[in-house]
Amino acid sequence: MSKPKKSVKLVPMRSEDIEKLQRVCESLGMPFRELISMLANKGGELVLLSNGKLDEVIVLLKALKGFSRLGFTLFPCSILNKVTEASGDFVEEMKRLGKMVGAIYAMNEYASPEELRGVVSMLFLDASQVSVRMEKEKLRIAVAVPGRSEDTIKLSISFLDGFLEELGYTKDNEDVNSGLVILDYIKR
Secondary structure, three states: OOOOOOOOOOOOOOHHHHHHHHHHHHHOOOOOHHHHHHHHHHHHHHHHHHHHHHHHHHHHHHHHHHHHHHHOOOOOOHHHHHHHHHHHOHHHHHHHHHHHHHHHHHOOOOOHHHHHHHHHHHHHOOOOOEEEEEEEEEEEEEEOOOOOHHHHHHHHHHHHHHHHHOEEEEEEEEEEEOOOOEEEEEEE
């Protein structure tokens, strides 16, 4: 009895995508066929897990990687609430940290709405909804964070204020109302 032959399917791709993947292969020291197979396998899972919103996953991972390089780590929201209540006022320290991260983003010219959304999503990982809208000189951020204490919301806002200050923004309005945060900034 002979083994059934594996079928091979040809999938057309843009030449610039192939060139990009070849550069990735060279950088990682990985065979091209192995990379394509891995991308098809893991990429399918990622598309399902993200409901087809891969761009959101990419900006979040970019922000997470940037934050981890600066020594940040993730905490469960319940622990974060208790720590801030027990430890007093960290607001100025968070603003200073935000300025440091903002300076790095400013140097690398990472200021698109997608990249800002990644930072906001990192600051509010427990958010059920994050919206970043940029129109000319105005920036509006809306976040729904029902599980957070007001103190931890203020910490994240303070970080964001420092971060955006380094990118040339000044806060115009802040509205925090039972887990809903709306922030307006204006470009200087």
